Amino acid sequence: MSELFYLNKYLKRYKWHLILGFIFIICSNYFGVYMPKIIDDAADQLTLFLNSESKENNDLWSIGLHLVGLYMLFSLLKGIFLFCTRQTIIVMSRHIEYDFKNDIFLKYQQLNLSFYKQNRTGDLMNRISEDVSKVRMYLGPAIMYTLNVVVLFVMVITFMIYKNAELTFFVLLPLPILSFIIYKVSAIINKKSEITQKKQSRITSFVQEMFSGIRVLKAYNRSRYFAKQYDQETEDYKRASLSLALVNALFLPSIILLIGLSTIFTIYLGGLKSIHQELDYGDIVQFIFYINMLTWPFASVGWVSSLVQRAAASQKRINEFLLKEEKVINDGKNNLIKLEKIAFKQVNFNYQTKSDFNLCHLEFEINSGQSLGIFGSTGSGKSTVANLITRLYEIDNGHFVINGTDVKEFELDSFRKLIGYVPQDVFLFSDTIYNNIAFGLNENDVDLKDVKHAAKLAGIYDEICRFEKSFDTKIGERGVTLSGGQKQRIAIARALIRKPQLLILDDCLSAVDTDTSSKIQQQLSSVYPDQISIQISHRVSQLSHCNHIIVLDNGQIVQQGKHADLITQEGYYQSIYNKQQLDEVNDY
Ligand SMILES: Nc1ncnc2c1ncn2[C@@H]1O[C@H](COP(=O)(O)OP(=O)(O)OP(=O)(O)O)[C@@H](O)[C@H]1O
Numbered sequence: 001m002s003e004l005f006y007l008n009k010y011l012k013r014y015k016w017h018l019i020l021g022f023i024f025i026i027c028s029n030y031f032g033v034y035m036p037k038i039i040d041d042a043a044d045q046l047t048l049f050l051n052s053e054s055k056e057n058n059d060l061w062s063i064g065l066h067l068v069g070l071y072m073l074f075s076l077l078k079g080i081f082l083f084c085t086r087q088t089i090i091v092m093s094r095h096i097e098y099d100f101k102n103d104i105f106l107k108y109q110q111l112n113l114s115f116y117k118q119n120r121t122g123d124l125m126n127r128i129s130e131d132v133s134k135v136r137m138y139l140g141p142a143i144m145y146t147l148n149v150v151v152l153f154v155m156v157i158t159f160m161i162y163k164n165a166e167l168t169f170f171v172l173l174p175l176p177i178l179s180f181i182i183y184k185v186s187a188i189i190n191k192k193s194e195i196t197q198k199k200q201s202r203i204t205s206f207v208q209e210m211f212s213g214i215r216v217l218k219a220y221n222r223s224r225y226f227a228k229q230y231d232q233e234t235e236d237y238k239r240a241s242l243s244l245a246l247v248n249a250l251f252l253p254s255i256i257l258l259i260g261l262s263t264i265f266t267i268y269l270g271g272l273k274s275i276h277q278e279l280d281y282g283d284i285v286q287f288i289f290y291i292n293m294l295t296w297p298f299a300s301v302g303w304v305s306s307l308v309q310r311a312a313a314s315q316k317r318i319n320e321f322l323l324k325e326e327k328v329i330n331d332g333k334n335n336l337i338k339l340e341k342i343a344f345k346q347v348n349f350n351y352q353t354k355s356d357f358n359l360c361h362l363e364f365e366i367n368s369g370q371s372l373g374i375f376g377s378t379g380s381g382k383s384t385v386a387n388l389i390t391r392l393y394e395i396d397n398g399h400f401v402i403n404g405t406d407v408k409e410f411e412l413d414s415f416r417k418l419i420g421y422v423p424q425d426v427f428l429f430s431d432t433i434y435n436n437i438a439f440g441l442n443e444n445d446v447d448l449k450d451v452k453h454a455a456k457l458a459g460i461y462d463e464i465c466r467f468e469k470s471f472d473t474k475i476g477e478r479g480v481t482l483s484g485g486q487k488q489r490i491a492i493a494r495a496l497i498r499k500p501q502l503l504i505l506d507d508c509l510s511a512v513d514t515d516t517s518s519k520i521q522q523q524l525s526s527v528y529p530d531q532i533s534i535q536i537s538h539r540v541s542q543l544s545h546c547n548h549i550i551v552l553d554n555g556q557i558v559q560q561g562k563h564a565d566l567i568t569q570e571g572y573y574q575s576i577y578n579k580q581q582l583d584e585v586n587d588y
């Protein structure tokens with residue numbers, strides 16, 4: 001429960017909605033509770049009329065009209081205030097839901113990359129959608145029904161005790177039992193519906209995965225196997241749904257049974273009292289009304305408590321990351337305008353997960369206008385170095401120095417503005433080619449000329465022009481499918497449109513043929529002579545033009561120097577160079 005305290009700040013923000021809602025609840029209940037009293041009056045006046053001697057029809061009409069009019073007026077007032085209650089409290093819950101979702105989204109954007117590596121995407125999406133909507137059920141319906149039941153209970157009990165305390169006691173006896181049963185049944189229903197939901201989402205992810213892997217599935221001829229698995233999943237779902245339907249079906253009849261029990265009590269005990277002249281008929285009718293009036297709110301106590309429980313569980317999941325104190329990347333004050341030199345000095349780093357990968361004693365230095373090549377076997381730590389340079393991760397110890405000053409002295413944003421980074425697993429949005437390239441800059445700073453220029457530099461311009469809608473071509477799920485090499489070059493264009501002073505290409509020409517990739521590299525060095533570039537590759541030919549090359553193995557620099565020197569030194573670089581030379585000759 002204490003998890004829900006986090007939401008108090010939102011309740012405070014919308015306190016006027018809550019206070020007004022409470023006042024409306026009091027008003028609507030007042031009119032509601034007064035209505036049986038009108039019936040009681042009607043019964044009393046009718047008895048009086050029947051016992052009177054004149055028995056004029058006009059009298060009966062005037063009594064009837066007066067009471068019916070009053071009853072209708074009170075019903076109307078009750079309805080209006082009920083409407084106002086929902087308009088304040090439920091609306092408040094929607095406002096809070098909106099604020100809360102935005103806050104969670106903001107937090108998501110602040111969290112470090114390592115957080116995303118540790119959590120599954122589906123899980124993160126669930127928290128912002130499903131969990132928040134469960135929390136909203138607490139903020140809206142749960143709070144509203146709780147206030148309602150308290151107000152109604154106080155009012156009705158006062159009225160009933162005023163009429164007859166003993167009868168009140170007996171007829172209220174089944175209500176706590178009712179509440180308890182409903183609480184228990186709701187818990188079972190919740191559990192079962194959660195299981196059903198889980199099975200449902202298993203089916204969804206199963207189908208989703210099948211769609212994404214459809215090429216593999218068809219190529220390996222496994223359709224029948226998948227169909228059988230799907231059958232099993234849906235069978236599980238059907239069983240869970242049927243068992244939920246059974247409990248649901250038992251729910252309503254058991255409530256009706258308990259209400260009936262209270263009504264029988266009232267009639268029986270009320271009848272006895274009426275014989276002894278302690279009560280009249282009107283009072284009994286009024287009591288029956290009250291019982292019915294109390295039943296549903298009481299029934300809702302069980303339901304509400306299960307709502308609160310679910311909300312608390314959801315809030316706990318949300319709090320897990322909302323209250324998480326991330327190792328925030330230090331953000332300095334100095335504005336960085338020009339990159340002249342970047343250097344790593346004795347840098348150590350590990351991912352702080354279970355992986356035993358360590359980057360040790362990393363040292364290099366690059367001046368403006370120079371390029372650094374990073375080479376090494378798979379898993380040797382090349383992309384990790386790129387992550388550290390872009391400050392997606394923070395180094396553990398050692399120094400990361402820019403223009404002779406520690407990088408932490410500079411504002412992170414101003415540093416990132418100077419970087420063009422193309423990650424190894426390129427990602428394009430389901431949007432137009434234009435927007436994907438223009439993403440590299442703010443919307444206002446970009447025009448078609450820049451986009452075209454960047455595309456030309458990345459060697460993709462001609463291919464884009466060949467598409468029917470050229471730069472307005474949609475890519476992704478509902479658009480054209482690009483080849484691996486096209487995707488890579490669009491991602492490069494996105495980095496280049498920033499006119500970056502530091503360009504990091506993480507193995508992002510791997511799907512581009514050797515000729516095209518060397519053409520792109522030549523263009524880049526002539527257009528941006530001052531640029532610092534860091535090139536990561538598995539292909540020796542792509543690094544041959546670099547001013548300096550480091551060779552990594554298991555997180556350590558094992559060789560370094562110029563291409564010409566490295567190919568003469570015995571080692572990993574040379575052996576791969578020889579192999580790749582041979583491959584190229586064979587290709588011819
Ligand atoms: N986010 C992460 N959390 C934990 N371990 C990671 C993470 N990213 C990479 N690793 C581990 O760090 C090691 C180095 O990974 P890295 O991606 O830097 O290799 P790489 O040299 O770029 O390999 P490749 O040539 O295949 O791209 C690997 O053992 C990998 O399992």
Ligand SMILES: [Mg+2]
Nearest residue numbers: 382383384424
């Ligand atoms: Mg890599």
